[in-house]
Amino acid sequence: MATGTNSLELVVLGLLKEQDMHGYELKKRMTESLGLIMHASWGSLYPALARLEAKGAVKAVEARPAIPNIPMTGSLGGERAVFRLSGEGPRGSRNKKVYGITDIGSALFTAMLNNDSEIDEKGFAIRLAFANHMDSEKRLKMLRDRRDLILERVKSSRRNLEKKRFTLEPYVELVLEHFRLNNSSDLAWIEELIAKEESSMQTPETDLMVSQEVQDNL
């Protein structure tokens, strides 16, 4: 069972990796930055958080540390600040349940992100959105898999159209044509990403994303 393909949990973990947040904030942030890609309703977000908490992937923390200008280094193990921070979020804090990601959560995030069995459009977009947390081999593999999948789909559609023994209704033809165009455009985009990825592999040093990843794993 590829039960690890829960996109929402992946996104929650990905956002909590950046900074501690409570549910409401999480959703706001989600729609603000990823709104075009995906969205979540309260009825899915809170249960997702509860599931993650039950797994030990996230845990409630007392307060949110100030938005770090510099990536934190020593946040592990030590108690988070018990004191109120003067310049914190726009609203005061009570009743809020601020979540932070745990080591288990980080591991789960990586596992979900690297889980190859994801195939659908949205899942791909989400994984790609967090692709700076993957190593470039995995990234490349994901891109190539996606390309192959689309290619296969297009080919099979063309095959079906050729051997078709029936007349398509006019609007079906229209929609199909548009979908084919979209597929081509997606394909071109992915090919471009693959090319970029490949060329950047040949100059492995000074890769921002890699160094970020290294930082994350510390």
Added chain:
Amino acid sequence: MATGTNSLELVVLGLLKEQDMHGYELKKRMTESLGLIMHASWGSLYPALARLEAKGAVKAVEARPAIPNIPMTGSLGGERAVFRLSGEGPRGSRNKKVYGITDIGSALFTAMLNNDSEIDEKGFAIRLAFANHMDSEKRLKMLRDRRDLILERVKSSRRNLEKKRFTLEPYVELVLEHFRLNNSSDLAWIEELIAKEESSMQTPETDLMVSQEVQDNL
């Protein structure tokens, strides 16, 4: 609840409108002609058929009386069915259960097709695919609604990007950019369809919105 916007049922009815079919055939046909747009699994198709039958929207018929225009290789099956069938139930010669659409089904199809509350991408594509069964006013309304929705989405995304107080991860930016491009392309396509629809309507005295837009374009 039964009035829901069930895409699968809509498609089933739409296909049965063309010709009588049994479940297996239905699915084959579905993936052959609409494969890029949607797909169904056995576990969803057969229950959908059962639901439609329970509603009286489809019923099992003996053989396929069918559409004479489209040459089919299924005449052999028809012969056999006629041969074996005398007092038997609607369940055909083999174990096949050939379905036909009823008047109720036709009405349901129209109702679903004209149901405005549909908003998501797939639902739109499917409705558009069967848009030759809508009258052109409804078609136009659907197209405009879709255009407005995408427009709104793009605007809101742009708004969020402007006021953003956080740094987007690099790949998020990348994916977002692609989604924005896709939205633009969709938008252009829909505008084109709208224009075509308007020009083919040629009933200037009735539709206020059309005349307004025509004025704008002058």
Added chain:
DNA sequence: GCATCCATGTAACCAGTTACATGATTTG
């Protein structure tokens, strides 16, 4: 005569939705 398609269905599960229920805090 055995594999492979054709053909129909059920059961368990899954990720998500809408609608509901509740209450705290801020602001005009």
Added chain:
DNA sequence: CAAATCATGTAACTGGTTACATGGATGC
């Protein structure tokens, strides 16, 4: 102090999925 917004959650439902169970027909 009322309205809006912030904030968290539950319940019932929806529209699917995969895996399973079964068996007839075809073809090699």
